[in-house]
Amino acid sequence: LFYADDIALVAADRQSMQAMLDVCEAHSLANRYRFNTMKSEAFGADHQFTVYGQRLRDAEFDGEAGVFKYLGILFTRDGID
Numbered sequence: 001l002f003y004a005d006d007i008a009l010v011a012a013d014r015q016s017m018q019a020m021l022d023v024c025e026a027h028s029l030a031n032r033y034r035f036n037t038m039k040s041e042a043f044g045a046d047h048q049f050t051v052y053g054q055r056l057r058d059a060e061f062d063g064e065a066g067v068f069k070y071l072g073i074l075f076t077r078d079g080i081d
Contacts, residue, residue, distance in 0.1 A: 001070070003071055006070070006071065007024070008068075008070045008075070009021065009024075010075075010079075014047065014049075017042075017047075017049060018049055018050070021049055021050070021051050024051070025051050025052060034052070035051055035052075037051050037052060037054045037056065040056050040057070041056060041057055041058065041059040041060075041068055042056040042057075042058070042059060043058060043059035043065075043066045043067075043068060043075075043076075043077060059075075
């Protein structure tokens with residue numbers, strides 16, 4: 001999902017998610033821009049997602065783990081809430 005300079009990636013499994021993150025990282029390096037990993041979040045049981053060798057922080061919204069708000073829409077492990 002894209003809106004302006006915001007991106008939300010959704011994958012069926014951990015391997016697919018990391019593969020998409022790797023593509024995003026390669027594209028950014030080839031085109032001389034970087035994603036701000038301090039503003040990036042991920043959720044999934046025991047995820048170890050990385051960009052630029054940095055582990056993405058766990059998503060949390062209003063103190064609830066595993067919930068991510070993107071453009072006013074709440075996402076949980078089950079999808080759009």
